[in-house]
Amino acid sequence: MKQIYTDPIAFYNKKRSFCYFYFNNKRIKIYNGKCLNKNIYPNKEKDKKETINSLNKLRSLLSNELKNNWIPENIKITYEQKLETSYKTLKKIDYEGSIFKERINIKFFENQRLGSIKVAKEIAETIKERQSLNKNCVLGLATGSSPINTYSNLIRIHKEEGLSFKNVITFNLDEYLEMDPNSIHSYHYFMHEHLFNHIDIKKENIHIPKGNLIESEIQKHCIQYEKKIERAGGIDLQLLGIGRNGHIGFNEPGSLESSITRKVTIDNKTRVDASQEFGGIENVPKKAISMGINTILNAKKIILIAWGENKRKVVKKAVEENINDLIPASFLQNHNNIQFILDSESAANLNRFTCPWLYTDIGNYLSKILSSGKVGWDKKSIKKAVIWLSMKKNKPILLLTDEDYNENGMGEIFDKYKSAYLTNILVFNMLQHTITGWPGGKPNADDSQRPERASPRKKRVILFSPHPDDDVISMGGTFNRLIQQGHDVHVAYQTSGNIAVKDSDVLEITEFIKRLVNDLSKDEFNTLMKQNIINDSHVKMGTGFHNAIKNLFEKEIDLEEYKALNKIKGLIRQSEAFQGCKHLGLSNENKIHFLDLPFYQTGRIKKKDISTQDIHIVKNLIETIKPHQIYAAGDLNDPHGTHRLCLKAIYKSIDILKSKSFMKTCNVWLYRGAWKEWKTYDIDMVVPLSPDQILKKRRAIFKHRSQKDTVAYPGKDLREFWQRAEDRNKNTAEFYSNLGFAKYAAMEAFKKYRF
Numbered sequence: 149m150k151q152i153y154t155d156p157i158a159f160y161n162k163k164r165s166f167c168y169f170y171f172n173n174k175r176i177k178i179y180n181g182k183c184l185n186k187n188i189y190p191n192k193e194k195d196k197k198e199t200i201n202s203l204n205k206l207r208s209l210l211s212n213e214l215k216n217n218w219i220p221e222n223i224k225i226t227y228e229q230k231l232e233t234s235y236k237t238l239k240k241i242d243y244e245g246s247i248f249k250e251r252i253n254i255k256f257f258e259n260q261r262l263g264s265i266k267v268a269k270e271i272a273e274t275i276k277e278r279q280s281l282n283k284n285c286v287l288g289l290a291t292g293s294s295p296i297n298t299y300s301n302l303i304r305i306h307k308e309e310g311l312s313f314k315n316v317i318t319f320n321l322d323e324y325l326e327m328d329p330n331s332i333h334s335y336h337y338f339m340h341e342h343l344f345n346h347i348d349i350k351k352e353n354i355h356i357p358k359g360n361l362i363e364s365e366i367q368k369h370c371i372q373y374e375k376k377i378e379r380a381g382g383i384d385l386q387l388l389g390i391g392r393n394g395h396i397g398f399n400e401p402g403s404l405e406s407s408i409t410r411k412v413t414i415d416n417k418t419r420v421d422a423s424q425e426f427g428g429i430e431n432v433p434k435k436a437i438s439m440g441i442n443t444i445l446n447a448k449k450i451i452l453i454a455w456g457e458n459k460r461k462v463v464k465k466a467v468e469e470n471i472n473d474l475i476p477a478s479f480l481q482n483h484n485n486i487q488f489i490l491d492s493e494s495a496a497n498l499n500r501f502t503c504p505w506l507y508t509d510i511g512n513y514l515s516k517i518l519s520s521g522k523v524g525w526d527k528k529s530i531k532k533a534v535i536w537l538s539m540k541k542n543k544p545i546l547l548l549t550d551e552d553y554n555e556n557g558m559g560e561i562f563d564k565y566k567s568a569y570l571t572n573i574l575v576f577n578m579l580q581h582t583i584t585g586w587p588g589g590k591p592n593a594d595d596s597q598r599p600e601r602a603s604p605r606k607k608r609v610i611l612f613s614p615h616p617d618d619d620v621i622s623m624g625g626t627f628n629r630l631i632q633q634g635h636d637v638h639v640a641y642q643t644s645g646n647i648a649v650k651d652s653d654v655l656e657i658t659e660f661i662k663r664l665v666n667d668l669s670k671d672e673f674n675t676l677m678k679q680n681i682i683n684d685s686h687v688k689m690g691t692g693f694h695n696a697i698k699n700l701f702e703k704e705i706d707l708e709e710y711k712a713l714n715k716i717k718g719l720i721r722q723s724e725a726f727q728g729c730k731h732l733g734l735s736n737e738n739k740i741h742f743l744d745l746p747f748y749q750t751g752r753i754k755k756k757d758i759s760t761q762d763i764h765i766v767k768n769l770i771e772t773i774k775p776h777q778i779y780a781a782g783d784l785n786d787p788h789g790t791h792r793l794c795l796k797a798i799y800k801s802i803d804i805l806k807s808k809s810f811m812k813t814c815n816v817w818l819y820r821g822a823w824k825e826w827k828t829y830d831i832d833m834v835v836p837l838s839p840d841q842i843l844k845k846r847r848a849i850f851k852h853r854s855q856k857d858t859v860a861y862p863g864k865d866l867r868e869f870w871q872r873a874e875d876r877n878k879n880t881a882e883f884y885s886n887l888g889f890a891k892y893a894a895m896e897a898f899k900k901y902r903f
Contacts, residue, residue, distance in 0.1 A: 247508050248468075248499040248504065249468050249499055250467050250498070251467060251468065252466065252467045252480060252486055252487075252488055253486060253487050253488070254467060254487070254488040254495070255488070255490070256490040256491065256495045257489070257490070257491055257492070258491070258492055259492065260455040260456075262491075263489050263490070263491050264297035264298045264301055264453075266489060267301075267387070267453055267489055268298050268299075268301030268302045268304075269305075270385075270451065271287065271298070271302060271385060272302065274385045274449075275312075275313070275315070275316055276311070279312070279315050283315070284315050284353075284381065285315055285316050285317070285384055285385075286316075286317045286319070286377075286380045286381055286382065286384045287316060287317070287318045287319070287383070287384065287386075287387070288318075288321065288383040288385070288386035288387060288388075288444070288447055289318050289319070289320050289321070289339065289343075289387055290387050290388050290389045291320065291321070291322070291335045291338050291339065293455075294389035294390075294455055295387060295453060296342055299342045299343040300342075302343065302347070303346040303347060306346070306347045306348070307346075312348055313347045313348050313349040314349070314350060316349055316353060317353040317355070318339075318349070319355045319376070319377055319380075319439070320339060320356040321388070321397035321438060321439050321444075322335065322397045322436050322437060323336070323356055323358065323359040323437055324359050324435075325359050325361070325435040325436055325437060326359065326360070326433055326435070327433060328360055329356075329359065329360060333426060334359060335356055335359075336356050336359075355373070355376060357369070357370075357373060357437035358437070359436075366411050367410075369437070370408070370409040370411065371409075373437075374408055377443065382446060382448065383446070383447035383448065384448050384449065385449045385450075385451065386444055386447035386449070386450045387451055387452075387453070388444070388452040388453070388477075389452070389454065390459060390462060390463070390477050391418055391421065391462070392421060392458060392459070392461075393415055393417045393475075394474070394475035394476050394478065395415065395418060395476055396452070396476050397439050398414055398437075399439075399440065399444075399476045400413070400414065401415060401473070401475070401476065402473055402474065403473065404440075404473065405441050405442060405479050405482070406440075406441075406442050407442055407443075408442055409437065409438065409443055410437070410440060411435060411436075411437055412436055412437070412438045413434060413435060414433065414435065419434070441476060441479050445480070445483050449485045449486075450480060450483055451486075451489060452477065452480065452486070452487070452488045452489070453488075454488065454489075454491075454494040455490075455494055456491070456494055457494065457824060459493075459494040460494050460495070461497060462477070463488070463490060463494050463497065463498070464497040466480070466481075466488075468498065503533075503557075505533055505556070505558050506557045507557070509560060510524060510525065510560075525560055525561050525563070525564060527578070530561055530571065530575065531575050531578055531829050532829040533558055533561070534548070534572070535575070535579075535829050535887065537552060537556055537558065538886070538888075539886070540556065544887060544888030545572050545576045545579075545888050546572050546573075546576055547572075547888070548568050548571075549568050550567060550568045552568065553568055576888065579884070579889065581599065582599055582831050582832060583834050583836065584834075584835060585629070585836060586629075587600060587626045587629055587630055587633075587817075587898075588600060588609065588629075588630050588633055589602045589607065591603075591605040599833035599898075599900075600815065600833065601815075604776065605634075606635055606636060607635045607775075607777055608635075608636045608638070608774060609630055609635050609636065609778075609779070610638050610639075610640055610770065610773055610778050611623070611627060611637060611640070612640050612642060612766075612778065612780040612781065612798060613639060613725075613781070614643060614781050614790050614791045614795075615641070615642075615643060615648070615790065616641045616644070616645045616721040616722065616724060616852070617724070617728065617849065617869065618781055618791075618821060619639055619641075619728070620728045620732065620848040620849050620852070621821075621849055621869050621872075621873045622781065622783075622819045622821055623898075624732060624844070624849065624873070625835060625837040625841045625842070625877075625896050626779075627639075628733060628841065628844060628848075629835060629841075631732060631733035631734055637734055637739065638739045638740075638773055638775075639729055639734065639739065639740050639741065640766075640769055641722075641725055641740075641741065641743060642743050642748075642766070642794045643743075643744065643748035643790060644714075644717075644718035644721060644722075644742070644744055644748065644749075645718070645721045646715075646718040646721060647714070648721075648854070649717035649718075649720050649854045650854065651701050653717075653720060653853075653854045654697060654713070654716055655698060655701070658693055658694040658697045658698070661690050661693060661694060662690055662691050662693070662694035662695075664690065665690030665691060666690070697713075697716075700713060720854055721852075721854065722742055724851055724852045724853060724854060725740070725742075726740060727851040728851040731847060732844070732845075732848050741769060743765050743766065743769065745794070746762055747759060747762050747793055747797075748790065748793075755789055755793060757793070758793050758797045758800070762797045763797050763800045763801055763804070765797075766797045766798055766800075767801035770801055770802075771808070774810040776813060776814060777814065777815050777817065778798070778814060778817070779817050779818075779898075780794075780795055780798050780816065780818055780819070780901075781794060781795060781820070781821050782795060782819060782820060782901070783795075783819075783820045783821030783824070791821050802816065806903055816900065816901040816903065817832075817898040817899070817900060817901070818898060818899045818901050819896065819898055820876075824876075825876050825879070825897055826898075828883055828887075830899050831897045831898070831899060832898060832899050832900040833898040833900070834880065834896065834897045834898070835895065835896045835897075835898075836881070836892040836893075836895050837877060837881075837893055837895065837896065838893055841893075841894075842874060842877070842893055842894050845873070846870050846873075846874065849870040849873065852869075855869060856868065877894035877896055880894070880895040880896075880897055881894050
């Protein structure tokens, strides 16, 4: 029965354009959300009186609803009336709506680690709350890379804080069809490996769709799965990830909002994304069983997690655009208790980060809605905004006008810099000072406006490379420039990269050895070597070696054979790395370091976390060389995680060493891997490349023959590495040119790490 709220008081916030009321000492905010009323669009160029009038109408509507339809039990507000404007009827909005045109409640964190801790705590609180009521807690669980850290934190809470899972019933979203549950690719294996084997959940409370059913059993199994969820009392909290194409579970683009658990066809883009785990797209199943969108929406609460810049485009579509069956995650807009948990990378394309000045005045207050730090027109935000404006207006920076600024919500900048003219010069100079042809510093020059200091003239440099080709791919031109300008350059390859060497590459080399020893006589060998040491046994060894390796690929090999084979693959990559360094001018093998960090040595795509042993190896090298510069891969979006872990080892080492005197004069420059480039407003140093240097860099990449033509683990980009590198470097140069700077053939960009 409805309980009338007899004294409703609704308020509005003129600055952020929402209405609110109080219940149980809690402020409940109401915004017109996905049914955006443009008159309440908080752009300072809009008519202030019209904004106030519209807010008053929204407040009146809210007050009427509080009087007539207030239901304290579920704290929902349903609007059936329409405002006296042209937008659609408002429905079920009980979250804090955003002034940035967001249609889903979001919470963002600086990184995946912090976000995962938050999600794990929320799941733990849900479990405890149900335990306090002596009831079961029903969880809907997801697979993939996104929830792994969340599961790790749940295991930690279980072991360190005593959280019990005995009252927990779980239902997984999906499973591949024609999949043995014991396969390392199955979601049965995944869930036990990452969660169930480490907690005290009852075996009978674990529910995962079966992937090894015959065709005639599938429909019945799907119906039973739905009934089991219903008998359990429905899902209390559903955890979701999101695919690049917007899928949730295996609900691919085109899925219906009314869909329930069923057999589905997996989208090709999803199969491409999974191909690295399966060793090729041809091995990825085409069918699966998945909970439906309606099944998901029936959960009492939903948390969707998304990490990394590969998710930023689809997150924007799901959060800010209309519901569209081509983006299945957008159906979550219809749920009244949904939250997206994002990191800074996955949230980066949202309006609140790309152009918040269009929606609110960012100049006068601190706010968590925009960033984790200070909000206002400081030099960093001005730089970002002016670059954005230049691109939007398709004008070089120095041609932007006062009118351009005012029309795009940026007029408050003039409180500090008076005019477009002064602001343009400020930002132009900031960007101009990032450009240098002297990455190690220009000797005997004024370095006050240069990214790198002039002295010492000859600097000791460590160039860290996660894999044996990242150095030449990501900064081959800068590498060559440092050598040419006389610096003492060391290269440190952090991992062997052996799993990216194909079996066929090994056979090609051993086949050459076989031909060599068979076709050259022992006398010819001894003549070439000018020593009489080759005999018939060496010839037999070469032939036998090739045959033995060939036989390994035709049978199931044991652990020792597998280790030996991986060592051969690692040696292939070492040889290629040496040839790449030599081509760029570094031929002293004492300055080429193969660290072979232990975390990488699993023989699989999935790696261990870094240990003190990994950190010790990196720390010792830094302490031995005492560099003036460190270059490192700052690409935290490596699809296999190796770049992220290698950078983590460097950061940990720097933390240990930063009190040392030599570290006080050390600059750390981060380059990006083969996937993405730094945003222009984040770049602290950019090194132009001539056409000749582009060719030299390309040939250095070609020295890595095992990675050429067919990339073993390309991620989601099917171009070869040299193509990615050239396109990226040319695009950076083109972007700078569009902003009004000199046109270069290519540019390599770096961001400074401040410790």
